[in-house]
Amino acid sequence: MAKVKDYVQADASLAQAKKSSPKFRKLLKQGHGAHGSHGSLREIEYKGHHITIRTTYEVRVDGKKFNAPLDVSMVGEVSYMGLPNVSFGSAMDLMRAVIDQFPDAFAKGPARGRGNQDHSGHEHGHGAKKTRKASKKAGG
Amino acid sequence: MPVRRNIVTNAAARQSYVSGAIALKNEFTGVTTQMLGIPGPSRQVSTWDRFVAWHSAAMGIAHRGPLFLPWHRLMLRTLEILLGRALNDPNFGLPYWDWAADGQLTRPQQLAAAIWNNNCMGSASVAPGPFTLAAFPVRLADSGSGNIIQANRALRRARGSGVPQIPNPDLPRRVSTAAILHASMTRYDVSPWSINSTAGMRNRLEGWFPSNDLHNRVHIWVGGDMLPSTSPNDPVFYLNHCNVDRIWERWMQLRGRQYQPTNNTSGAPVGQRLNDPIPTPFGPSVTAANLLNMTAIYTYDSLAV
Numbered sequence: 074m075a076k077v078k079d080y081v082q083a084d085a086s087l088a089q090a091k092k093s094s095p096k097f098r099k100l101l102k103q104g105h106g107a108h109g110s111h112g113s114l115r116e117i118e119y120k121g122h123h124i125t126i127r128t129t130y131e132v133r134v135d136g137k138k139f140n141a142p143l144d145v146s147m148v149g150e151v152s153y154m155g156l157p158n159v160s161f162g163s164a165m166d167l168m169r170a171v172i173d174q175f176p177d178a179f180a181k182g183p184a185r186g187r188g189n190q191d192h193s194g195h196e197h198g199h200g201a202k203k204t205r206k207a208s209k210k211a212g213g
Numbered sequence: 214m215p216v217r218r219n220i221v222t223n224a225a226a227r228q229s230y231v232s233g234a235i236a237l238k239n240e241f242t243g244v245t246t247q248m249l250g251i252p253g254p255s256r257q258v259s260t261w262d263r264f265v266a267w268h269s270a271a272m273g274i275a276h277r278g279p280l281f282l283p284w285h286r287l288m289l290r291t292l293e294i295l296l297g298r299a300l301n302d303p304n305f306g307l308p309y310w311d312w313a314a315d316g317q318l319t320r321p322q323q324l325a326a327a328i329w330n331n332n333c334m335g336s337a338s339v340a341p342g343p344f345t346l347a348a349f350p351v352r353l354a355d356s357g358s359g360n361i362i363q364a365n366r367a368l369r370r371a372r373g374s375g376v377p378q379i380p381n382p383d384l385p386r387r388v389s390t391a392a393i394l395h396a397s398m399t400r401y402d403v404s405p406w407s408i409n410s411t412a413g414m415r416n417r418l419e420g421w422f423p424s425n426d427l428h429n430r431v432h433i434w435v436g437g438d439m440l441p442s443t444s445p446n447d448p449v450f451y452l453n454h455c456n457v458d459r460i461w462e463r464w465m466q467l468r469g470r471q472y473q474p475t476n477n478t479s480g481a482p483v484g485q486r487l488n489d490p491i492p493t494p495f496g497p498s499v500t501a502a503n504l505l506n507m508t509a510i511y512t513y514d515s516l517a518v
Contacts, residue, residue, distance in 0.1 A: 082496030104270025154359035175357035
């Protein structure tokens with residue numbers, strides 16, 4: 074067991090925050106780049122049979138592709154990283170909540186596409202590949 | 214040594230937390246959005262907002278797996294140190310919100326509970342209490358896909374409204390916190406180390422099993438800026454997580470300072486194991502093992518959950 078010592082350090086000085094920016098930038102890029110998904114993989118054993126179910130969603134809002142990946146749990150509940158603390162009974166319920174929560178991202182007119190639509194060129198975009206293990210973890 | 218106290222019953226902790234939050238919201242260290250790769254015009258990023266960005270980028274490791282509790286313990290302790298510095302009080306302790314106490318109340322009483330007084334978290338749906346647009350603007354927000362975009366607006370809440378599937382929820386009740394401490398809850402976490410773990414304390418306390426309970430339900434109940442990946446925009450975020458940390462501490466007091474998976478556990482997710490480094494933009498990496506015993510670093514005024 075670890076010794077009782079404070080291992081946590083926070084910016085030795087105000088100037089340290091600026092010096093740490095390259096490390097912070099790398100952390101943000103890695104973190105946001107990890108949102109990509111090749112779908113959720115569910116696996117069960119039943120009467121000597123091994124069952125795998127891979128699920129992917131293609132969601133469009135007003136004809137535009139919604140790029141954030143959706144995950145489905147073993148019990149069929151759906152969630153995604155944009156609302157990281159909620160699981161929904163269906164993808165339809167999830168998308169209703171997304172539109173309620175992020176109306177600007179779906180606004181008709183100039184604001185359209187600012188958020189979660191058609192942002193493949195975004196610096197923190199979702200193009201990064203996700204390993205099978207990571208995909209399995211995310212979605213079960 | 215910092216003592217973490219109930220924000221509702223301790224006026225000094227309440228005043229310090231509100232003052233410190235506003236101070237860090239307006240503390241600029243030269244870090245800009247451009248330096249952090251956040252799209253849009255280059256603007257200053259305050260110390261408070263660096264935590265918002267950190268949490269948003271950590272969705273892949275900080276939630277839905279074993280690291281949920283140690284990762285947030287690291288985040289809370291980091292903020293506590295910086296709040297102590299801003300307040301010139303090295304013994305400052307983050308306060309907690311004992312939300313299960315409010316969960317025992319009727320729905321109207323939950324909405325009118327003391328935590329929402331205007332000298333505490335405030336009751337308004339927009340710019341609540343001390344967190345006015347001028348004092349506490351939301352500058353980094355979730356785009357809708359877990360990424361960060363720039364904003365300039367007031368803090369938002371939708372207390373008690375819920376989401377389409379969970380309309381008008383109540384706060385978690387004592388029966389849910391009691392389930393965490395039940396004699397059957399002997400292991401920290403279990404395979405498959407995810408939201409699909411049907412036993413283990415972590416997945417229950419996070420609120421995936423049963424779904425939308427405990428920690429998750431508090432985010433849902435507060436709503437607004439507490440829902441997306443940028444939920445540390447709302448000072449209530451830390452009060453919620455401090456209470457979660459308190460419940461974890463009580464569980465460890467009963468069941469031992471254990472953590473699964475270890476680095477020898479077959480099939481355990483890399484990055485989530487006992488001795489895997491947890492990166493932080495505020496200092497050197499730490500491990501879950503480093504964070505299990507904080508009893509000489511801070512204490513709680515009560516572990517009655």
